[in-house]
Amino acid sequence: MKIAVLMGGQSGEHDVSLISGSSIAKALEKQGHTSINVTISLEGIWQLDDGKEVTILPKPSKGLWLVNENKELPIDVVFPVLHGPKGEDGTVQGLLELAGLPYVGSGVLGSAAGMDKGVMKALFRDAGIPVPKTILLESMDTEVVETEIGYPCFIKPANLGSSVGINKAKNLGELEKALQIAFQYDTRIVVEEAVNDAREVECSVLGPEPKASLPGEIVPDAEFYTYESKYHSNNSRLIIPAELSKEQIKLIQELAIKAFKAVGAEGLSRIDFFVKKDTGEILLNEINTMPGFTQISMYPKLWEASGISYGVLVDKLVSLALEKHQKRSQLKISR
Ligand SMILES: Nc1ncnc2c1ncn2[C@@H]1O[C@H](COP(=O)(O)OP(=O)(O)O)[C@@H](O)[C@H]1O
Ligand SMILES: [Mg+2]
Structure with a gap:
C-alpha cells in the first residue's frame, strides 16, 4: 500500500x-x-x-x-x-x-475529546473512572482554586502535551505565577489536586474491540514528569512491565479500555495513571490518542512486552484504518 x-x-x-x-x-x-x-x-x-x-x-x-x-x-x-x-x-x-x-x-471527536484535559476528565468522571479532583478555568480565578482544590495543585493548559506550560503550585504566589504561564498557552486552564507520592503507570490500548497491553511504569528524574525529564534527560526510566499485583494490572487494563471508549477513541491510545504508593489507589491522569511512537516509546514497547512487534503493530493500525473507512463509507447520509 x-x-x-x-x-x-x-x-x-x-x-x-x-x-x-x-x-x-x-x-x-x-x-x-x-x-x-x-x-x-x-x-x-x-x-x-x-x-x-x-x-x-x-x-x-x-x-x-x-x-x-x-x-x-x-x-x-x-x-x-x-x-x-x-x-x-x-x-x-x-x-x-x-x-x-x-x-x-481516532476521528474528529475522539481526537478533540482526548486532547482537551477538561473535556476528557468530565467524560472519565461520567464513565465512573476515578480521576483527581479537577476544575476548568477561563479566567485568573484563584479564589475558586483555593476553595475547590487547595494546595498543592497542578495547573495545566487544557490543550497541550509534553508537560508544556504545566506547573505545580504550593501556595497563592506560585498559583498566580502558574496561571499566568498557563494562560499564555491556552484560554482554557485545568487545575487539579496534586496526587502526592504516586507512581506513574501507563497502558496501551489497540482497537477496534479495544484490547489493553501490560502496563509499564515511568520513573521521572524530576519532581514530576516535566518536558526536560521527558526529552532531555537520560535519567528517566521505563519499567516494562510495571511491578504491580495481578488485581492492579487487571483494574488498570479495565479502566484503560473504559477511558478509550469514554472519549470515543479509535485505533490506538496510551492511557496514563497514578498509583498511590501508600494505598495502591488508582487514578486516571490522561489519554493520548497519538502517543509517542519511536522505537523506545512506551506505546510500542508495551505491545512488544505483550507479544506484538513494532512492525506488526503499525501494519495492524493501517488495516484498522481501512476497515473503519470501509464501514463508515457504507453508512447512509440521507433518508
Ligand atoms: N494531579 C497530578 N498530581 C501529580 N502529578 C501530576 C498531576 N498532574 C500532572 N502531574 C505530573 O505532570 C506530568 C504532566 O502532566 P500531564 O497531565 O500528563 O500532561 P501532558 O499531557 O503534558 O503529559 C505528569 O506526567 C505528572 O508527572
Ligand atoms: Mg502526560
Whole structure:
C-alpha cells in the first residue's frame, strides 16, 4: 500500500513527532508498503522528502495534492503521526474526513475529546473512572482554586502535551505565577489536586474491540514528569512491565479500555495513571490518542512486552484504518 506518513506539525512536540514518524515510515517499508513521508513544518507547510510541496484538499480526493504541479499523488491511507495541537486534536482528522481518505487513529471527536484535559476528565468522571479532583478555568480565578482544590495543585493548559506550560503550585504566589504561564498557552486552564507520592503507570490500548497491553511504569528524574525529564534527560526510566499485583494490572487494563471508549477513541491510545504508593489507589491522569511512537516509546514497547512487534503493530493500525473507512463509507447520509 501507499501510505502517507504525516510528521512534524505545528506544535511543541514537532521534534518528537519527526522521530516517531520516521520510525513508523521505516517499519511500514519493512512490512512491504511504500511510505510517502510528509513533513509538516512549524509554519504549517507540508513537504515531501524531495522538497515538493503537498497539501490535502478539503474535497473528495484520492491522495495528496502536489501544489506546484496541480495534480494528485494517489495514496491508499494516511498515518498522521502528529502529537499535540493541530494534529492530535481533530483538526487534521477533520481535513482527512473532508478528503474522504482513510487514516489511522481516532476521528474528529475522539481526537478533540482526548486532547482537551477538561473535556476528557468530565467524560472519565461520567464513565465512573476515578480521576483527581479537577476544575476548568477561563479566567485568573484563584479564589475558586483555593476553595475547590487547595494546595498543592497542578495547573495545566487544557490543550497541550509534553508537560508544556504545566506547573505545580504550593501556595497563592506560585498559583498566580502558574496561571499566568498557563494562560499564555491556552484560554482554557485545568487545575487539579496534586496526587502526592504516586507512581506513574501507563497502558496501551489497540482497537477496534479495544484490547489493553501490560502496563509499564515511568520513573521521572524530576519532581514530576516535566518536558526536560521527558526529552532531555537520560535519567528517566521505563519499567516494562510495571511491578504491580495481578488485581492492579487487571483494574488498570479495565479502566484503560473504559477511558478509550469514554472519549470515543479509535485505533490506538496510551492511557496514563497514578498509583498511590501508600494505598495502591488508582487514578486516571490522561489519554493520548497519538502517543509517542519511536522505537523506545512506551506505546510500542508495551505491545512488544505483550507479544506484538513494532512492525506488526503499525501494519495492524493501517488495516484498522481501512476497515473503519470501509464501514463508515457504507453508512447512509440521507433518508
Ligand atoms: N494531579 C497530578 N498530581 C501529580 N502529578 C501530576 C498531576 N498532574 C500532572 N502531574 C505530573 O505532570 C506530568 C504532566 O502532566 P500531564 O497531565 O500528563 O500532561 P501532558 O499531557 O503534558 O503529559 C505528569 O506526567 C505528572 O508527572
Ligand atoms: Mg502526560
